[in-house]
Amino acid sequence: MADIKELFKKKGLRTTPQRELIYRLLSGSKAHPTAEHVYREVRKTFPAISFNTVYKTVRSLEEMGFIQRFNTGENIYRYDANVSPHPHFICLSCGRVDDVDDFPDDIGNYVHMAAFATHCEIKFVNLHFYGYCPECRGSRPKTNTEEEKRNGGPD
Amino acid sequence: MADIKELFKKKGLRTTPQRELIYRLLSGSKAHPTAEHVYREVRKTFPAISFNTVYKTVRSLEEMGFIQRFNTGENIYRYDANVSPHPHFICLSCGRVDDVDDFPDDIGNYVHMAAFATHCEIKFVNLHFYGYCPECRGSRPKTNTEEEKRNGGPD
């Protein structure tokens, strides 16, 4: 990876120890943390940091294209230093959010299909899968609530 | 459409005038309204209805599979009486949320692809496209902020 200081400079962002650590943490994580998660992690190094600083930092990192922000449907923003288009898996039981690296399609191509179908200018795409991870599959409630929900409604 | 009263009964929901109207409004709308939108609409018929009733009603309609809830990334839940899997388009300028009816793929099939790739039990999928609708395309800011964001970051 190129020098962080240089990358920041190119985008007009000053390099502060807090900001550098926040970006490093996000770059080194595949957990798709929320601002709160990042805050808790950064405090191990900067105990005096405020949530507000973390929040504003991830916002500017996102605005400058260093990370992407998305929402899995739990009404909490999550951040991802992997800015290339890729699907996510969200476990309905434990809430983990994983990258889906082996999805056979390049979902970047969906953008063109959607542009053709909608006559809109498509900028980016989100593809989210919901279900149960192997760890949760065994222990989740017997009633397939989610499936029933989807299939039991009127048509 | 089958008799609403019967549909509700099948799911153990009582039929109240408010609930019936809320479901009718959602069934007749392609606008993917928020709870607040529904509230404002229902008040035209029931001026005394509380937001809370609307909120609880859409929640139970969702739990019973009559509608689906999703989040486009603006941290507001939206509701859709079309419970079959279909992509959505979100305009980054005016915020409208449209169905993408002519998307060539049956995105229900993505569920199987994701199950194979993730080794998880996939229950449903969300596919969201972000961009500019024809009405907003001309009037949006000259700087392609969103695109720059996506392409200008580090790799």
Next chain:
DNA sequence: TTGAATGCAAAATATTTGCATCTTC
């Protein structure tokens, strides 16, 4: 009549803004 639905109010959760102080450039 009885449990569910409604209406009102308040709590909880997360995001966002204001401003004084400090730091990077």
Next chain:
DNA sequence: GAAGATGCAAATATTTTGCATTCAA
């Protein structure tokens, strides 16, 4: 030294819960 970043606090927006009253079955 000036513009941007940080830290503290409070405002905002939405979702969610509690409870007394009303209503559908």
